[in-house]
Amino acid sequence: MQRIHIIGAGLAGLSAAVTLGAAGIPCHLISLQPSERAQSVLAEGGINAALDTMGEGDTPEQHFQDTMRGGVYLADPNAVANLTGGAPEIVRRLESLGVPFNRGEHDLILRNFGGQKRKRTAYVKSSTGKIIMTALIDEARKYEAAGLIRRLPHHAFLRLMKENGQCTGVRIRDCYSGMTADLPGTVLLCSGGMNGLFPGMTTGTTQNSGDVTAAVFAQGAALGNPEMLQYHPTTVGIPGKRMLVTEAARGEGGRLYILRGGEKWYFMEELHPELGNLSPRDVVARTMYFVRREHGGSVYLDMTALPEDTWQKKLSDLREEIEHYLAIDPKTEPIPVQEGIHYFMGGLDTDAEHRTNLPGLYAAGECTCQYHGANRLGGNSMLGALYGGRRAAQTILREGLQEAPDQQPEFREMPDALDAPASPGFIRPVSDILLSGLGIVRNEQALDAALGALARLHPENAREENRLALAQAMLLGARERRESRGAHYREDYPQQDDSLRKTTIAVFADGQVHVTFRPLPERRM
Amino acid sequence: MRILLEILRREHAGAKPYVQCIPYETDDAAATVATALRQINADPGTVDADGAPVGEIRWECSCLQKKCGACAMVIGGVPRLACDARLSECGERVRIEPLRKFPVIADLIVDRSILFENLKTMQLWMQEAAAAEGRAVDTAYEASRCLQCGCCLEICPNWYAGGVFFGTAAIVPTSRLLTTLPDAVQKELRRAYRKHLYGGCGKSLACRKVCPAGIDIDGLLVNSNAIAVWRRRRK
Ligand SMILES: Cc1cc2nc3c(=O)[nH]c(=O)nc-3n(C[C@H](O)[C@H](O)[C@H](O)COP(=O)(O)OP(=O)(O)OC[C@H]3O[C@@H](n4cnc5c(N)ncnc54)[C@H](O)[C@@H]3O)c2cc1C
Ligand code: SF4
Ligand code: SF4
Ligand code: FES
Numbered sequence: 200m201q202r203i204h205i206i207g208a209g210l211a212g213l214s215a216a217v218t219l220g221a222a223g224i225p226c227h228l229i230s231l232q233p234s235e236r237a238q239s240v241l242a243e244g245g246i247n248a249a250l251d252t253m254g255e256g257d258t259p260e261q262h263f264q265d266t267m268r269g270g271v272y273l274a275d276p277n278a279v280a281n282l283t284g285g286a287p288e289i290v291r292r293l294e295s296l297g298v299p300f301n302r303g304e305h306d307l308i309l310r311n312f313g314g315q316k317r318k319r320t321a322y323v324k325s326s327t328g329k330i331i332m333t334a335l336i337d338e339a340r341k342y343e344a345a346g347l348i349r350r351l352p353h354h355a356f357l358r359l360m361k362e363n364g365q366c367t368g369v370r371i372r373d374c375y376s377g378m379t380a381d382l383p384g385t386v387l388l389c390s391g392g393m394n395g396l397f398p399g400m401t402t403g404t405t406q407n408s409g410d411v412t413a414a415v416f417a418q419g420a421a422l423g424n425p426e427m428l429q430y431h432p433t434t435v436g437i438p439g440k441r442m443l444v445t446e447a448a449r450g451e452g453g454r455l456y457i458l459r460g461g462e463k464w465y466f467m468e469e470l471h472p473e474l475g476n477l478s479p480r481d482v483v484a485r486t487m488y489f490v491r492r493e494h495g496g497s498v499y500l501d502m503t504a505l506p507e508d509t510w511q512k513k514l515s516d517l518r519e520e521i522e523h524y525l526a527i528d529p530k531t532e533p534i535p536v537q538e539g540i541h542y543f544m545g546g547l548d549t550d551a552e553h554r555t556n557l558p559g560l561y562a563a564g565e566c567t568c569q570y571h572g573a574n575r576l577g578g579n580s581m582l583g584a585l586y587g588g589r590r591a592a593q594t595i596l597r598e599g600l601q602e603a604p605d606q607q608p609e610f611r612e613m614p615d616a617l618d619a620p621a622s623p624g625f626i627r628p629v630s631d632i633l634l635s636g637l638g639i640v641r642n643e644q645a646l647d648a649a650l651g652a653l654a655r656l657h658p659e660n661a662r663e664e665n666r667l668a669l670a671q672a673m674l675l676g677a678r679e680r681r682e683s684r685g686a687h688y689r690e691d692y693p694q695q696d697d698s699l700r701k702t703t704i705a706v707f708a709d710g711q712v713h714v715t716f717r718p719l720p721e722r723r724m
Numbered sequence: 725m726r727i728l729l730e731i732l733r734r735e736h737a738g739a740k741p742y743v744q745c746i747p748y749e750t751d752d753a754a755a756t757v758a759t760a761l762r763q764i765n766a767d768p769g770t771v772d773a774d775g776a777p778v779g780e781i782r783w784e785c786s787c788l789q790k791k792c793g794a795c796a797m798v799i800g801g802v803p804r805l806a807c808d809a810r811l812s813e814c815g816e817r818v819r820i821e822p823l824r825k826f827p828v829i830a831d832l833i834v835d836r837s838i839l840f841e842n843l844k845t846m847q848l849w850m851q852e853a854a855a856a857e858g859r860a861v862d863t864a865y866e867a868s869r870c871l872q873c874g875c876c877l878e879i880c881p882n883w884y885a886g887g888v889f890f891g892t893a894a895i896v897p898t899s900r901l902l903t904t905l906p907d908a909v910q911k912e913l914r915r916a917y918r919k920h921l922y923g924g925c926g927k928s929l930a931c932r933k934v935c936p937a938g939i940d941i942d943g944l945l946v947n948s949n950a951i952a953v954w955r956r957r958r959k
Binding site: 329 | 766767792843862897904
């Protein structure tokens, strides 16, 4: 049997690989660095599933409703119903792999997370991603030992191989030797978000450069909702990046305030009484932006009232981190926080079975536009990566297997137009331009100016050209979506427009980016 | 703050190593070795102390917040993470070298694949559904935190690549399975533990001092020895 080629070894890639392994189907697990270094290990606060262990009568249907409402009805309802329906089993499976979720006397404890009315977030202190990754890496090792998963862990995606509009394989480069190999067969992209478009401005890793998305976009893969970026309300600047202060800080009782006339004003509780500090992230980030604009100064996260027990059992790692980086003990002193780019709701467009528009090419995890609509709920992304990776693998098992011999990759010296990296002198201005157009509050004038500035840049190699096209797609999506929805807030169009409850689709054809809107499917079940 | 970075460089595995001295200046008291490396690489005009162009210094990084283990190297003679090594603690000059016990790929990048090979030899995976309760839950948490960075192996007097002794980077993840796998399926694992982990360790705990994740290595050792060697499970 021909190997399936999975690009990316975070939660989505691992989940797909072990699903294929369990079915006896071989794969390559290709990543720039080993799984231990993927962004997924950074996830902190938890993973959502309507396990209803807290006696609140939670159900997958309520999880569905919260996810749809949180995403302001821009997600595919059938895909979301699959996700929320599959969530309890995903978390139980992780438990059986030995993930030591925080437990009460009889069962898992679930915590509150933003935008959700029930306690639904399973967690391991505030290092949930790392601990889940360890368990999945061990599980993958079982199939590695059996020869089913073959890791290529210092290897970069270069480009798709294509024939007649179909994806027929992938070209990769060994970053250690510099040599290149063509791997024929079905390809599954699990390559993470596009942090590299905003160097130093995101909470994620430097590995996720966005180059994979840019390259396949230039090769004809469509993007969905590229304008949808999530700003997380509580981040702090540390050298080289924004560091996340997990939403669990508020889930466990942390409160946001700003000084108004010298007095602490807990503005979320007053302006958004229903969910208060735990409103969806887009709402919190935007409110912070506006109260800061009006009153000046910084917004603070106040955790000083949390009980000792919570610090010890649930947030010990968070406290250490804040003390280390900010020299502030959050137990006794509020910390200044700011919005930072945290997640990409937009990405490769897939259907509910994780097919892209190119036959032979599948995608899952944060590199896709799937499950989260216009705003992702905390705890839904690890779930989306795990569930999506598995679902994509199941689709491939049904339709993507090819009877051809399993060959060892043959690496050789082979120059490629994508060999040269994008230069810092190009990356920086693209990032500045994107930030000028894609802030928390957007308008047509700034977006036009940004598009104009982008058009005046001169890409000097293929990677820079691809990056430029990707940046253009994001800005065009934001300009054409003349409404406000979720993370996309237009001060010139502050209302939601129901005629735009559609997926923004960007394609690159004839050297140009084209943006259209595609209606969403109705819910089937 | 002004600091001289003395970086041990090598164009590729077979090339001759040399030390390049690069003056670096910053006002940021929180700046780390990782900050400096990133800034130098982002500025193609950087020159060394002799005025020669520096070019790209090859190194690995990912999270920049000491959670992924990518950037382990030897800084001032001690294995540590570049993103955790504040320049303000380094004095006026600091030597930066790749980890010495692994094959060098280029500059500060080493090939750490032996770490993962050893875990495979140990057959570290769940053969059956895990059963963790009470104290084992805390142990499993601690044992899941290993970054596979290799700092502990670099400092260990008894570990070398290809040896029978697999070192702390394998002791920690093995502890996860010893505490959570049902007894009945542990026989092979206990045997592997005794062969590759228990016998080789002199218990000096030099590894504990350098572990950037601050893992409770002695706690895990005591726990795993009890299970694998003395067949006693602590409740
Ligand atoms: C600080 C932080 C905290 C978070 N907390 C939570 C949380 O509490 N709950 C939650 O649900 N979500 C959380 N998230 C989001 C969540 O962690 C991610 O969305 C999710 O883990 C993404 O998984 P992934 O598998 O899609 O991608 P990643 O884990 O990012 O993996 C991407 C993989 O692709 C590979 N890759 C990238 N580019 C290339 C290339 N050019 N060639 C080859 N390989 C490549 C990488 O090496 C890597 O292996 C958090 C994110 C961050 C940054
Ligand atoms: S205790 Fe000493 S001998 Fe044992 S692994 Fe640690 S450094 Fe090596
Ligand atoms: S035990 Fe500590 S030093 Fe050793 S590999 Fe794990 S994290 Fe690194
Ligand atoms: S870059 Fe992740 S530990 Fe330093």
